[in-house]
Amino acid sequence: MEELVILIAKALVDHPEDVIVKTVEKDRLVVYELSVHPDDVGKVIGKQGRIAKALRTVVTSAAVKMDKRVTVDIIS
Numbered sequence: 455m456e457e458l459v460i461l462i463a464k465a466l467v468d469h470p471e472d473v474i475v476k477t478v479e480k481d482r483l484v485v486y487e488l489s490v491h492p493d494d495v496g497k498v499i500g501k502q503g504r505i506a507k508a509l510r511t512v513v514t515s516a517a518v519k520m521d522k523r524v525t526v527d528i529i530s
Contacts, residue, residue, distance in 0.1 A: 455484070455512070455513065455516060455520075455524065456475050456486060457516060458478055458512070458513065458516060459475050459486050459488060459513060459526060460473055461472070462476050462509055462512065463475070463488055463490060463497070463498060463509075466494070466498055466505065467490055467494035467497055467498065468491070468494055469490070469491035469493065469494055469529070471490035471491070472490055472494070473481075473486075473488070473490055474489040474490075474494070475478050475487065475488055475489075476489070477495060478494070482521075482522050482523060482527075483522065483523045483524075483525070484517070484522050484523070484524045485524075485525055485526075485527055486513065486526045486527070487527050487529050488526055488527065488528050488529065489528075489529045489530075490528075490530075491496070491503065493530060495528065495530045498525065498528055506528060509526055510525060510526050513525075513526050
């Protein structure tokens, strides 16, 4: 799942070498903390958060078989 977040984020940004994903697990919740170059934060979030929402939807859909809740947080 972490690779999926990295793959999508690298396709969106101008500085793919600065994409970092950290996984934090708590009980039945998995949080993927996405960190990108400061110039690319807007590209990952998108207008009115549409890109971020779509990224979260894809990751949530892919995690259905994990039997855990999954979310993506964007860290600037």
